[in-house]
Amino acid sequence: PAERPWFHSAVVYQIYPRSFQDSDGDGIGDLRGVINRLDHLATLGVDVVWLSPIYRSPQDDNGYDISDYQDIDPTFGTLADFDELVAKAHERGIRVVMDLVVNHTSDEHPWFVESRSSKDNPKRDWYWWQPPREGFEAGQPGAEPTNWHSFFSGSTWQLDEATGEYYLHLFSRKQPDLNWENPQVRQAVYAMMRWWLDRGVDGFRMDVINMISKELPLRDGEPIGDGPWGDGSPSYICGPRIHEFLQEMHREVFEGRGDALLTVGEMPAVTVEDAVLFTDPARHEVDMVFQFEHVGLDHGEHKWDRRPLQLVELKESLGRWQEGLAEVGWNSLYWNNHDQPRAVSRFGDDGEFRVESAKLLATVLHLHRGTPYVYQGEELGMTNVPFQDATAFRDIESVNYYEAATGQGLLVEEVLDALRLGSRDNARSPVQWDASPHAGFTTGVPWFPVHPNYPTVNAEHALADPDSVFHHYRRLIELRHADPVVAEGDFTMLLPDDPVVYAFTRSLEGTTLLVVANFGGTHHRVDGLPDAEEWAGAELVLGSYPESATAPGPTDGSIVLRPWEARILRRT
Numbered sequence: 001p002a003e004r005p006w007f008h009s010a011v012v013y014q015i016y017p018r019s020f021q022d023s024d025g026d027g028i029g030d031l032r033g034v035i036n037r038l039d040h041l042a043t044l045g046v047d048v049v050w051l052s053p054i055y056r057s058p059q060d061d062n063g064y065d066i067s068d069y070q071d072i073d074p075t076f077g078t079l080a081d082f083d084e085l086v087a088k089a090h091e092r093g094i095r096v097v098m099d100l101v102v103n104h105t106s107d108e109h110p111w112f113v114e115s116r117s118s119k120d121n122p123k124r125d126w127y128w129w130q131p132p133r134e135g136f137e138a139g140q141p142g143a144e145p146t147n148w149h150s151f152f153s154g155s156t157w158q159l160d161e162a163t164g165e166y167y168l169h170l171f172s173r174k175q176p177d178l179n180w181e182n183p184q185v186r187q188a189v190y191a192m193m194r195w196w197l198d199r200g201v202d203g204f205r206m207d208v209i210n211m212i213s214k215e216l217p218l219r220d221g222e223p224i225g226d227g228p229w230g231d232g233s234p235s236y237i238c239g240p241r242i243h244e245f246l247q248e249m250h251r252e253v254f255e256g257r258g259d260a261l262l263t264v265g266e267m268p269a270v271t272v273e274d275a276v277l278f279t280d281p282a283r284h285e286v287d288m289v290f291q292f293e294h295v296g297l298d299h300g301e302h303k304w305d306r307r308p309l310q311l312v313e314l315k316e317s318l319g320r321w322q323e324g325l326a327e328v329g330w331n332s333l334y335w336n337n338h339d340q341p342r343a344v345s346r347f348g349d350d351g352e353f354r355v356e357s358a359k360l361l362a363t364v365l366h367l368h369r370g371t372p373y374v375y376q377g378e379e380l381g382m383t384n385v386p387f388q389d390a391t392a393f394r395d396i397e398s399v400n401y402y403e404a405a406t407g408q409g410l411l412v413e414e415v416l417d418a419l420r421l422g423s424r425d426n427a428r429s430p431v432q433w434d435a436s437p438h439a440g441f442t443t444g445v446p447w448f449p450v451h452p453n454y455p456t457v458n459a460e461h462a463l464a465d466p467d468s469v470f471h472h473y474r475r476l477i478e479l480r481h482a483d484p485v486v487a488e489g490d491f492t493m494l495l496p497d498d499p500v501v502y503a504f505t506r507s508l509e510g511t512t513l514l515v516v517a518n519f520g521g522t523h524h525r526v527d528g529l530p531d532a533e534e535w536a537g538a539e540l541v542l543g544s545y546p547e548s549a550t551a552p553g554p555t556d557g558s559i560v561l562r563p564w565e566a567r568i569l570r571r572t
């Protein structure tokens with residue numbers, strides 16, 4: 001088709017407002033801080049900003065627990081600040097996308113306060129209430145209506161003493177799940193979404209949106225290990241009405257508003273087959289989804305059981321997603337977000353080759369077909385946090401896991417090591433702006449300590465250095481904007497069995513780009529590349545090493561890559 005959607009050539013930047021920029025010295029990032037840093041984003045060249053939640057919230061899960069969908073949390077500012085942010089972003093040609101968290105609310109949301117007040121409250125059915133399991137007394141171990149394990153440890157069910165019933169919470173007990181079976185719930189959500197669009201926002205990133213349809217009746221899942229809990233996910237991942245709900249949402253919220261909006265559904269455990277359905281434009285559900293396969297490849301039995309990434313598996317996975325969405329639908333592309341450890345520490349080398357490997361990861365990702373997402377600090381090559389001890393963690397998932405795991409008798413040092421590798425807090429240390437105290441993030445005491453490497457890893461430094469990670473991201477974004485082969489070209493994976501080299505081509509109308517990347521810390525000859533001799537002399541579009549240092553291709557028709565080197569080559 002001649003008309004390609006604008007987001008094919010767009011790059012999205014994710015802001016986790018709490019850790020982005022503080023403007024009032026309370027140690028917590030805020031909207032005015034974002035406004036003050038818009039030029040950083042404009043220089044980087046991104047097209048869209050996605051703001052993690054800024055709504056009124058008790059902050060049990062840093063804003064993913066919302067108590068008022070139509071107000072800004074005072075920690076972050078006011079609706080007037082928000083309007084100013086949208087206006088100033090738009091002046092710079094940057095769209096603003098909100099985080100939409102509607103699988104659950106806060107337990108302090110007035111809807112839930114009403115719902116829990118009595119069994120016959122008109123909003124009782126807005127959430128999932130169930131009596132104790134048959135034959136059990138309320139509160140007795142095993143009385144939970146199902147055996148489901150919460151994402152944040154323990155049961156997904158919380159007893160409410162007032163009525164003697166349990167409510168469902170897939171996440172924290174302060175995040176009760178909304179009952180999407182109830183049409184009033186759905187209409188209330190749609191009305192709220194329209195209110196934000198009318199206010200000028202450009203779309204939504206939809207939190208765990210593939211969990212809103214639950215299969216009835218709710219039933220026990222397969223036991224997890226030898227503990228008391230089971231895996232409830234078959235009952236709530238892409239449940240029976242999920243497509244119906246998203247199509248209804250599209251009709252009620254997006255229809256008639258044009259093609260300039262962006263919708264991306266966060267969908268843990270989504271398969272390629274499902275994703276084709278979710279993102280087929282003809283079905284009017286969402287523009288793209290966040291899938292989780294590639295960020296699960298270094299997990300063992302569960303996320304706290306880590307193993308090293310196998311490059312062959314990464315290529316198999318990402319390659320299958322490229323292929324699966326080649327004809328119909330669209331991919332989103334990401335290494336990082338506020339829930340993931342820093343990619344340079346996880347998949348690259350955050351020591352000697354921090355800069356090189358950060359650029360390599362960026363090159364590989366941004367040259368895939370799909371819409372790339374950059375998470376704040378990624379463009380600076382920010383690294384995982386050196387956590388000293390258990391008191392260093394802030395995230396509810398980490399804190400709860402520490403308690404649950406040590407409570408079950410796991411050794412403290414083992415639990416800490418797992419948290420150091422896997423904690424979401426790795427992504428949540430403040431953005432490092434300059435070498436001044438607290439990295440320029442705040443004039444007060446930061447809510448989360450600044451990473452000790454900020455004197456060298458910071459934005460001021462990066463902007464002044466033409467060979468920085470930042471300028472590499474900027475060039476990659478520029479390339480996507482300028483060259484249709486990056487946005488639209490066909491993707492072909494090469495050398496799938498090579499354990500060190502990630503190689504693929506992108507082709508469009510007689511132009512082919514080759515991307516070759518060395519996922520290792522030593523020089524490496526690329527063997528077995530089709531047309532190797534022609535590629536050895538091809539034009540270098542962009543490399544992860546400073547261009548001046550780029551050695552010409554050797555004459556024997558092979559490409560030798562330096563440690564963590566990635567190259568983009570072009571033939572026409």
Ligand code: ISL
Nearest residue numbers: 061064101151171207208268303339424
């Ligand atoms: O991060 C995870 C595991 O470490 C995921 O299971 C994560 O909880 C899941 O991807 C859902 O994430 C989203 O919803 C959560 C919130 O805590 C996350 O920050 C958000 O991205 C509940 O709203």
